[in-house]
Amino acid sequence: ETGVTQTPRHLVMGMTNKKSLKCEQHLGHNAMYWYKQSAKKPLELMFVYSLEERVENNSVPSRFSPECPNSSHLFLHLHTLQPEDSALYLCASSQGLIGTDTQYFGPGTRLTVL
Amino acid sequence: QKEVEQDPGPLSVPEGAIVSLNCTYSNSAFQYFMWYRQYSRKGPELLMYTYSSGNKEDGRFTAQVDKSSKYISLFIRDSQPSDSATYLCAMIAGSARQLTFGSGTQLTVLP
Numbered sequence: 001e002t003g004v005t006q007t008p009r010h011l012v013m014g015m016t017n018k019k020s021l022k023c024e025q026h027l028g029h030n031a032m033y034w035y036k037q038s039a040k041k042p043l044e045l046m047f048v049y050s051l052e053e054r055v056e057n058n059s060v061p062s063r064f065s066p067e068c069p070n071s072s073h074l075f076l077h078l079h080t081l082q083p084e085d086s087a088l089y090l091c092a093s094s095q096g097l098i099g100t101d102t103q104y105f106g107p108g109t110r111l112t113v114l
Numbered sequence: 115q116k117e118v119e120q121d122p123g124p125l126s127v128p129e130g131a132i133v134s135l136n137c138t139y140s141n142s143a144f145q146y147f148m149w150y151r152q153y154s155r156k157g158p159e160l161l162m163y164t165y166s167s168g169n170k171e172d173g174r175f176t177a178q179v180d181k182s183s184k185y186i187s188l189f190i191r192d193s194q195p196s197d198s199a200t201y202l203c204a205m206i207a208g209s210a211r212q213l214t215f216g217s218g219t220q221l222t223v224l225p
Contacts, residue, residue, distance in 0.1 A: 040122060043202070043215040056211050090157050099146045099206045103213060105157035
């Protein structure tokens, strides 16, 4: 398998559930990202990891908890979410963090919170 | 004021038309400019990447950057129904973690 993969592709959860989103990159990259994409809004950067260390946390509520066990895998743990958290969650990776390092995106997980 | 402004559309054109997609920005520190294409139910894929003022061509696609006016454009020649997608402009000031996106323009090319 190549590129950036995400599982599950679709997720429906209640506000009291706990679930996790998984991202895996097969590109040998060192940086990984979580984005939130809501309808008619720009992609919002949530978290950035470089060499498994979190380097950016864009004021994301604590009900979203990222985990990066190695440079190929990234998780987003979800608990007690709100209906307004329903969105497409995209994972991306890049070789590094310099400006010329292109980000490659996965297909996303479509999350619906009931 | 948003850092990056992009007309959301939707934009509908006949097959074969020339399409012009545009973004304006306010942060003069932006150095690198990208266009991503996002098909329905897919993640964004990089289409064009440029870092200097002027034009860059790749097949039917031309990216144009005017740093003095803080304006970037993507032109699609001989548009095809397969070009129907949402086009996102994006730009970076320094670090790749500071990638800032426009809200996207939804394009439909009618056969």
